[in-house]
Amino acid sequence: MPSATFLAGKLGVREMAIFPRRQLQRMLNELGSKLKRPGDLLARLDNKDPDQVLPAEYELALGWAMSQIADVEVEPSVGGKSPDFLVEGFFPGLTSIIEVAALSDDALSGESSMERTANLIGNFADSVRKRASDHLHFHFLEKSGYDAVQPTGQIWGRSTYYRKRLTSKQFKLTEPHKSQLRTWLATWPPPAPMQLSGEGTEVIITWKDYVHPMTRVFSSMPSLSHSLTDNPVYRRLKEKERKQLKIAGPDFMRCIFLGDAGCRMLRVPAERDATRRVVSGEEAINYFLANSTVDLVAVFSPRRRYENSVDYRNNPRIWHVHCYDKVQRPVEFYDGLKKVAELLPSPRLHGYQARSWLRQDMLAPQGRGQYRSATYTSGRNRVSAKISARAILELMAGRMTADDFRLWALGEKNLFDHWLTLGFAISDVKFEASGSDHDDDYVIFQFEKDPNASPLELPSSMPPKDTD
Numbered sequence: 001m002p003s004a005t006f007l008a009g010k011l012g013v014r015e016m017a018i019f020p021r022r023q024l025q026r027m028l029n030e031l032g033s034k035l036k037r038p039g040d041l042l043a044r045l046d047n048k049d050p051d052q053v054l055p056a057e058y059e060l061a062l063g064w065a066m067s068q069i070a071d072v073e074v075e076p077s078v079g080g081k082s083p084d085f086l087v088e089g090f091f092p093g094l095t096s097i098i099e100v101a102a103l104s105d106d107a108l109s110g111e112s113s114m115e116r117t118a119n120l121i122g123n124f125a126d127s128v129r130k131r132a133s134d135h136l137h138f139h140f141l142e143k144s145g146y147d148a149v150q151p152t153g154q155i156w157g158r159s160t161y162y163r164k165r166l167t168s169k170q171f172k173l174t175e176p177h178k179s180q181l182r183t184w185l186a187t188w189p190p191p192a193p194m195q196l197s198g199e200g201t202e203v204i205i206t207w208k209d210y211v212h213p214m215t216r217v218f219s220s221m222p223s224l225s226h227s228l229t230d231n232p233v234y235r236r237l238k239e240k241e242r243k244q245l246k247i248a249g250p251d252f253m254r255c256i257f258l259g260d261a262g263c264r265m266l267r268v269p270a271e272r273d274a275t276r277r278v279v280s281g282e283e284a285i286n287y288f289l290a291n292s293t294v295d296l297v298a299v300f301s302p303r304r305r306y307e308n309s310v311d312y313r314n315n316p317r318i319w320h321v322h323c324y325d326k327v328q329r330p331v332e333f334y335d336g337l338k339k340v341a342e343l344l345p346s347p348r349l350h351g352y353q354a355r356s357w358l359r360q361d362m363l364a365p366q367g368r369g370q371y372r373s374a375t376y377t378s379g380r381n382r383v384s385a386k387i388s389a390r391a392i393l394e395l396m397a398g399r400m401t402a403d404d405f406r407l408w409a410l411g412e413k414n415l416f417d418h419w420l421t422l423g424f425a426i427s428d429v430k431f432e433a434s435g436s437d438h439d440d441d442y443v444i445f446q447f448e449k450d451p452n453a454s455p456l457e458l459p460s461s462m463p464p465k466d467t468d
Contacts, residue, residue: 020437106232108264214356231265262351262353295326371440
């Protein structure tokens with residue numbers, strides 16, 4: 001399938017989810033008059049579930065960016081369906097029906113299934129021994145091999161490789177399981193790991209002194225797909241086509257925009273595997289297009305300009321946009337996509353990082369702020385400090401201790417104390433707004449030598465000495 005790639009972005013900083021809250025509010029304000037159900041979108045944006053927040057961010061941001069360059073109708077009625085957007089003028093001479101989706105690795109990683117099993121076992125363990133679950137680590141096993149595939153009417157077939165993580169959403173804690181756990185927990189701490197099996201699940205449970213809630217489940221199997229159709233990218237594309245786009249006739253340009261919300265197949269769609277056993281995102285998308293009525297799929301992925309570089313200097317996060325079309329078209333046909341990539345606010349995190357931060361509730365507006373880094377300049381008679389405005393506010397509000405503030409703003413060495421010792425005092429204070437590109441601002445403190453903090457000195461201008 002023909003494809004194109006666009007890159008766009010400005011220098012970004014590691015401080016927020018995919019978009020700063022100020023940017024989200026600006027986009028809401030500017031797109032607000034077109035929204036059919038703004039309350040629903042707002043509820044998704046302020047949800048604690050990453051699978052609600054990140055798709056809503058992509059939907060809002062892409063709708064806003066397209067509205068800057070084309071005529072956009074949100075949730076139009078087309079053949080009894082309500083796709084996300086109907087856009088005039090985005091692709092030359094065509095009316096486009098566009099659906100937006102964001103994908104994570106949850107379906108491939110088995111994360112939710114493993115967490116569900118860990119919760120079932122942990123809750124029962126707590127009923128046997130108080131807070132036992134705080135010490136339990138769950139290692140889910142895997143199996144791999146080959147399945148024989150014999151085409152109809154043929155004697156000889158071929159084998160297909162499979163690799164499967166042994167976890168299942170159908171897992172139930174049976175009475176034999178409970179008896180096994182009671183026996184294992186009778187000795188505290190349990191002297192050796194135990195293995196628990198059932199309903200497609202094989203897990204080794206280990207007692208540890210400390211287990212972080214975000215790392216209590218583990219599987220050695222990476223988030224990879226070995227099938228063109230049995231993967232989250234293909235399934236979501238088919239779902240969008242069936243529910244929203246199939247009714248649209250050939251007079252429309254039928255498009256699906258996919259956002260990387262922590263999905264390996266979308267982060268680098270063309271990634272190839274040396275064994276040829278792994279299906280890439282690009283292969284799944286092209287297979288879908290060849291067997292569907294959808295015309296175009298575009299992938300939006302936030303990552304570094306040079307992803308594999310260890311040097312972050314001049315290596316900002318930018319938007320990588322990959323476009324897959326059923327037919328060969330002139331490159332200028334995709335100018336709308338290129339402009340959208342340029343209009344989107346700079347991404348603050350990779351998709352998988354944003355998902356992790358959201359799961360840890362690190363982005364709540366009333367939680368700990370995302371502070372801008374402090375910077376300092378010094379001279380012989382004047383020094384200055386640029387400090388996070390949010391950090392200063394939290395210090396004054398009593399939400400941050402003086403020790404935490406000092407460590408964040410100053411590090412181990414307290415420059416304020418050093419400057420005061422040298423006789424410097426505050427001579428001026430200014431506010432430096434960062435606009436909507438950041439969720440924090442700066443307060444700038446100027447320091448100069450001041451008699452209130454230094455010994456008195458002889459005046460600089462003295463009468464000449466009497467020579468008599």
